[in-house]
Amino acid sequence: MVGADVLGLTSAQAARLLAENGPNRLPVQRSRPWWRVLAAEMVHFFAVLFWAAGVLAFVAGMPQLGVAIFVVVVLNGVFAFAQEERAQHAAERLRQMLPRRVTVLRDGRRTEISADDLVVGDVMLLAEGDRISADGQVLRAAGLAVDTSSMTGESVPERPAVADVVNAGCFVVEGEAQVTVTATGARTRLAGIAGLTAGQGEMPTPLRRELTRASRAIAGVAMAVGAVFFTAAVLIGMPPTEGFLFAVGVTVAVVPEGLLPTVTLSLAMGAQRMARRHALVRHLEAVQTLGSTTYICTDKTGTLTQNQMSVVQAWTPPGTATVTGIGYQPTAEVTVTPEAATAVRLLASVARRCSSGRIEASENGWQPRGDPMEAALDAFARRVGAGDPDSDRGTELARFPFDTRRRRMAVVVDGRVLVKGAPDAVLPLCSSAPGAAEALHAMATRGLRVLAVAAGDLASDAEIPASAQEAERDLHLLGLVALEDPPRPSVAAVLRTCRHAGIRVAMVTGDHPETAVAVAREIGLARTGDDGQVLLGGDLPEDLEELGELLDRDGMVIARVGPETKLRIARALQRRGHVVAMTGDGVNDAPALQEAAIGVAMGRGGTDVAREAADVVLLDDNFATIVTAIEEGRSTFFNIRRFLTYHLSDNVAELAPFIVWALSAGHFPLAIGVLQVLALDIGTDVFPALALGAEPPDRRTLDGPPVRGHLLDRAVMFRAFAVLGLAEAAVALSAFTASFLAAGWRPGEPFPGGAVMWSASGAAFTAIVLGQAANAFACRSADMPVWRVSVRTNWLLVVAVVIELALLLMLLYVPPVAALLTHAAPSPAGFLVATLSIPAVVLVDAAYKWFRRRHRRHHGGEDHRP
Numbered sequence: 001m002v003g004a005d006v007l008g009l010t011s012a013q014a015a016r017l018l019a020e021n022g023p024n025r026l027p028v029q030r031s032r033p034w035w036r037v038l039a040a041e042m043v044h045f046f047a048v049l050f051w052a053a054g055v056l057a058f059v060a061g062m063p064q065l066g067v068a069i070f071v072v073v074v075l076n077g078v079f080a081f082a083q084e085e086r087a088q089h090a091a092e093r094l095r096q097m098l099p100r101r102v103t104v105l106r107d108g109r110r111t112e113i114s115a116d117d118l119v120v121g122d123v124m125l126l127a128e129g130d131r132i133s134a135d136g137q138v139l140r141a142a143g144l145a146v147d148t149s150s151m152t153g154e155s156v157p158e159r160p161a162v163a164d165v166v167n168a169g170c171f172v173v174e175g176e177a178q179v180t181v182t183a184t185g186a187r188t189r190l191a192g193i194a195g196l197t198a199g200q201g202e203m204p205t206p207l208r209r210e211l212t213r214a215s216r217a218i219a220g221v222a223m224a225v226g227a228v229f230f231t232a233a234v235l236i237g238m239p240p241t242e243g244f245l246f247a248v249g250v251t252v253a254v255v256p257e258g259l260l261p262t263v264t265l266s267l268a269m270g271a272q273r274m275a276r277r278h279a280l281v282r283h284l285e286a287v288q289t290l291g292s293t294t295y296i297c298t299d300k301t302g303t304l305t306q307n308q309m310s311v312v313q314a315w316t317p318p319g320t321a322t323v324t325g326i327g328y329q330p331t332a333e334v335t336v337t338p339e340a341a342t343a344v345r346l347l348a349s350v351a352r353r354c355s356s357g358r359i360e361a362s363e364n365g366w367q368p369r370g371d372p373m374e375a376a377l378d379a380f381a382r383r384v385g386a387g388d389p390d391s392d393r394g395t396e397l398a399r400f401p402f403d404t405r406r407r408r409m410a411v412v413v414d415g416r417v418l419v420k421g422a423p424d425a426v427l428p429l430c431s432s433a434p435g436a437a438e439a440l441h442a443m444a445t446r447g448l449r450v451l452a453v454a455a456g457d458l459a460s461d462a463e464i465p466a467s468a469q470e471a472e473r474d475l476h477l478l479g480l481v482a483l484e485d486p487p488r489p490s491v492a493a494v495l496r497t498c499r500h501a502g503i504r505v506a507m508v509t510g511d512h513p514e515t516a517v518a519v520a521r522e523i524g525l526a527r528t529g530d531d532g533q534v535l536l537g538g539d540l541p542e543d544l545e546e547l548g549e550l551l552d553r554d555g556m557v558i559a560r561v562g563p564e565t566k567l568r569i570a571r572a573l574q575r576r577g578h579v580v581a582m583t584g585d586g587v588n589d590a591p592a593l594q595e596a597a598i599g600v601a602m603g604r605g606g607t608d609v610a611r612e613a614a615d616v617v618l619l620d621d622n623f624a625t626i627v628t629a630i631e632e633g634r635s636t637f638f639n640i641r642r643f644l645t646y647h648l649s650d651n652v653a654e655l656a657p658f659i660v661w662a663l664s665a666g667h668f669p670l671a672i673g674v675l676q677v678l679a680l681d682i683g684t685d686v687f688p689a690l691a692l693g694a695e696p697p698d699r700r701t702l703d704g705p706p707v708r709g710h711l712l713d714r715a716v717m718f719r720a721f722a723v724l725g726l727a728e729a730a731v732a733l734s735a736f737t738a739s740f741l742a743a744g745w746r747p748g749e750p751f752p753g754g755a756v757m758w759s760a761s762g763a764a765f766t767a768i769v770l771g772q773a774a775n776a777f778a779c780r781s782a783d784m785p786v787w788r789v790s791v792r793t794n795w796l797l798v799v800a801v802v803i804e805l806a807l808l809l810m811l812l813y814v815p816p817v818a819a820l821l822t823h824a825a826p827s828p829a830g831f832l833v834a835t836l837s838i839p840a841v842v843l844v845d846a847a848y849k850w851f852r853r854r855h856r857r858h859h860g861g862e863d864h865r866p
Helices: 012-019 034-042 043-057 063-096 187-196 206-235 240-254 259-278 285-290 338-355 371-384 425-429 436-445 491-500 512-524 542-550 563-575 589-597 607-613 625-663 676-682 686-693 713-744 754-778 795-813 816-821 828-835 839-861
Strands: 101-106 109-114 122-128 133-145 171-183 279-281 295-298 310-315 319-324 332-338 359-363 365-369 397-400 408-413 418-419 450-455 478-482 502-507 533-535 556-559 580-584 598-602 616-618
Touching: 012 310, 034 063, 043 063, 063 332, 063 676, 122 418, 122 542, 133 397, 133 436, 206 240, 206 625, 259 279, 259 285, 259 625, 259 686, 279 625, 285 625, 295 563, 295 625, 295 713, 310 338, 310 371, 310 436, 319 338, 338 371, 338 418, 338 450, 338 478, 359 371, 359 556, 365 371, 371 478, 418 425, 425 436, 425 450, 425 478, 425 502, 436 450, 436 478, 436 512, 491 502, 491 512, 491 625, 502 563, 542 563, 563 580, 580 589, 580 625, 589 598, 589 607, 598 607, 607 816, 616 625, 625 676, 625 686, 625 713, 625 754, 676 686, 676 754, 676 795, 676 816, 686 795, 713 754, 713 828, 713 839, 754 795, 754 816, 754 828, 754 839, 828 839
Parallel strands: 295 502, 295 580, 502 556, 533 556, 580 598, 598 616
Antiparallel strands: 101 109, 101 122, 122 171, 133 171, 279 616, 310 319, 310 478, 319 332, 359 365, 397 408, 408 418, 418 450, 450 478
């Protein structure tokens, strides 16, 4: 495609234009200004309720309560806003970790640069799978087809001719082209469309719908509780205004104000951990969806294998050559008979001429540039003595690029047609070649990837074929090239992990079935002798129900699969209730990646099209990274449930004094008041909750299949209300009562007020905070006692509890603060009973977990990992 008359810009010209016009980036547009985002956090449903309550508190002559309620609204709004901003910035940083690259002509040479550095006048070299990074005009084209659906909505690709315009944001789906850049950045058509569409809302994700469901359930409970206590207050003689404010305080005790900020932090931290482990999450909420994955449809090359292709054997009619080399080095040990040497060199030279990938020297040794398989063919040609690419003779007159329908490509050089492709796509075009079928079978059964190379003469040297069909006639087979792509060493162990985690895996590949099966058996995906798990894409049933039933097994191998088939596979499995993760790297994989619950694209070897369509991009193209991402997703789900369990159980302890007060018709005094509840919710409760949202995966996260069900289900509510919360509440009320007993009060006598009442209230408050601290550690696991969960895996929780205890001391021993909360430091007896909250919570939690494990061993039951 590169002609001598097209040189592109010089480096100096490009640098000057870049300085004048700026980088090739779309203008950054926020859907809403920051102040509107912050305002939204201040006026949602709960916030409006609290604002109204604060105003009524001032009207009722209780300014301290009004100020306290306003502080709750403002702090919660600012905190939620800060966490949302942090998540947005984290997502933006993650997106920037994967730079867009583009190949251009600079100083007359092919050069790969960042797409940000494109300038007007640059000549882009586009090939199948490339994203067009700037508006431009076509200089030359060979079989060019461009997906313009993002601009026009037209699903059929356009075929631009010379002088036609192509736009940034579109994708090359077939062929190659030289395009001179005419507009970059804000001046592209894409930028104009982006400006028109900015601010449009997005459909809620499954996680967002689940959080909304949980929030509404909690809101309903909170308002119902508030209404009940308002009625109780009025019935025992409290003025309606005071009763309403009292009910507002009770409502505050039930609502987990930090739910959404904690979820956001958990998602952001999960995404950051995944990025450190080479999985780039393009949408934060995809982190949780990953955890629900039940079926992985994975490619073979580069995902299950190392994508370090090397030619190990070549067959020609005169004889066979064996190659033993390391990586992409141009030298290797070649074993070939003298009568076959010339034929092998010709085979290698033609195979390279049909390729654009090359090897090049770098500081880290010889590395592939372009497609690794084609780079391996360049290394092979050099190893057998065919010289470097500059030694290839002849002028290229036409090129018919590879496409998924023909599964071969061809070039026309000085009156000869050179063809390279899949053996079953090339051999039918060739005259008889004795021994080829046997050689192909032997290579494929070893798990080698095989290419056929052929050549033919044009009827007339002066006539250039107008189509591939016209060119690919009367061919004779030059030989077969067998490439080895070793499996990744970690794959076998990761597949065992998948089976242990209840995740089914299928290999979905375009390779020859014998090659695919050989690799599948080597890595332990397919079992030897089980031919029923090996299918051809062309033989799959059209009916989705039948297809889903056929594929709903572990270890399936589906070979010779085209893009349309991958899409049907995703739909069929999801109809059967599976959460499907589909990998892909090609242009035509995009529909399947979008259809699957989780689309996984390759970061190194994948195309821009696939990356744009995917939810997750593997920066190392490694199958093991998919399972790592699933582990992080499951952990995020568990973290949200940890937070809910923690907060709801603490709410029970905060609500219990009000229940006892109401049941006694006001004869038993309130152990804690509304302001103390607010201090617990916005002070001591927040930091451990956030730390629980950052809990990393543990070794049991992938034990068994994904947990099905809602975030807030019966198991969470029973543990929060009937176990942990009840233990906290019992100790808090005991500490409150013990303080009176130690001061000389006896049952049946009126309760003393003044300093004794304040000290007793301080004891109850202390018991709740200490119970919170123990509860935070108990909630780290739904199955293991506190002492069996190492604190070293979440030092953030230790720091959070230390902060919580420091706040407790401040709230008790700083006189103005204690006076505002109407409590005082507990008496020795009250403090002693309050400290029992720690062992009480830990032991009750351990007993409950022991009983549940014993029950499951005998009767089976739900899984509540980790």
